[in-house]
Amino acid sequence: MKKLEALTSMDMIEDFLKNHELSFLYVSREDCGVCHAVLPRLRELLDQFPQIYLGHINAYEVEEIAAKFSIFNVPALLLFVDGKEVLREARFIHFDELESRLEKIYGMYNQATS
Template sequence: MKKVEQLNSMNMIEDFVKNHELSFLYVSRQDCGVCHAVLPKLRELLDKFPLIHLGHVNAYDVEEVAAKYSILTVPALLLFVDGKEFLRAARFVHFDELENQIEKIYRMYN
């Protein structure tokens, strides 16, 4: 399963996005049942894309993340390419559709 880097501050989040050409932020909360179900599926999906780095943010620990990235609900999944947001999914994630979108971006990037 894809390794997850825990991001505990806005500085860590910004550095993570800046320092990886392909970065994926997963924003969740502890009390979110959907969040707990989505993360393992996301890690499994991202195994197919070795160049994408996965970072996890607990929205309770880093409250500013919601304002910075206009996150209105969790889980929020954001894919960045060279620091720019290219893909966003939230709440109920359709993994087939998400995989197709990531694949297109990944192919364009490579």
Template structure:
């Protein structure tokens, strides 16, 4: 299963994005049951994309992330390539659609 990097400070988030060309940020809250249900599915999905690095942010610990990425709900998933947002999915994720979008972006990027 893909490694999950816990990002517990805004500086860690910024360094994570700087150090990885392709990053997937998963932003959640501890009391969110949907957040807990989605994360294992997301990790399983990202196993098929070896160039993507997964970072997890607890928004209650890193509140600045909400302002930086305009986050209004949790969970939120952001695909960041070269520090630019390419994909955003929120609370109600359809994994078949997410996989299709992610696959197209990934294929364009690696070519």
């Protein structure tokens, strides 16, 4: 299952995005049942994409995350390539569609860096 890095401050989040060309942020809250159901499936899905790093943010711990990234619902899933957001999903996640979009982005990224 994909390694999950806990990000507990805006500085940690910014460093995470700077240090990983492919960064996936997972924003959740402890009291969110959907969040608890989505995370294991997301980690399993991201196993297919070894160059994507996964960071987890508890929206209660890092409240400014909502304003910084315009997050209105959790769970929120954001993929960044070289620090720029390229994919966003929130609340109800359609994993087949998410997988297809990730494959396209990942494939284009690997072609560009080859």
